[in-house]
Amino acid sequence: MIYWIFLGFSIVMEVAGVLLMQYAANHNSSWGMALMYGLICASYMLLSVAVKRIPLGVAYALWEGVGIVCITVLSVFLFGESMSILKIVGLGLLMLAILLLKSGTSPKNPSLETETALDLSLKHSLKEA
Template identity: 30%
Template sequence: MNSILVAYFFLALAIASEVTASAFLQRSEQFTKIVPTIIMVVFYIVSFFCLSQALKVIPLGVAYAIWGGLGIALTALVSVFVFRQALDFAAIIGIALIVAGVIVMNVFSHSARH
């Protein structure tokens, strides 16, 4: 299998695991609930493991920008749809700019080429 595809698969798993861990961080209620806290720790470990695997092929700056940017956007969506937390217009614009930055970096930057 193509190593770049495997790397981006691991990066996608890292992002999904980080977003899941963040949701359980909310559910842990400042680490007062043991089961959500344990689940959170497991998902953060999985996230960093998968990110480390992605870094075998994807440059750190590129991988971290994608991981962080998409993680922010997806975590914001989880906060809206799962936790019923509102985002104002400025927050939506800010998140859109982060996602746009990730897209610009991947489409136009020579740093993102492998």
């Protein structure tokens, strides 16, 4: 459950970072760009934690897909961007695709230890020593 919370915060930070990027570009704001970089970096860090227990395809699809939907909708309200019927249909199809990916994937076994490339490299180094 905690990994889903990490994924949720990761999505929120991605959305905030991308929206801040647009704001900073419109207002020539250095602090906005700096904050955007921090939020995007934090988003990737939380995503990397989430994929320890959430399948990568599902986590990334949710991260990117929900992010796209939120950014598109919020851009209409915050920046006056247009929302056509085709955009609405596209966003609906995107959410359907994410739902299908999520429902068709079995969860990772939480009892198994997830080994990263760094873990494997350390094991290999210790064996050689």
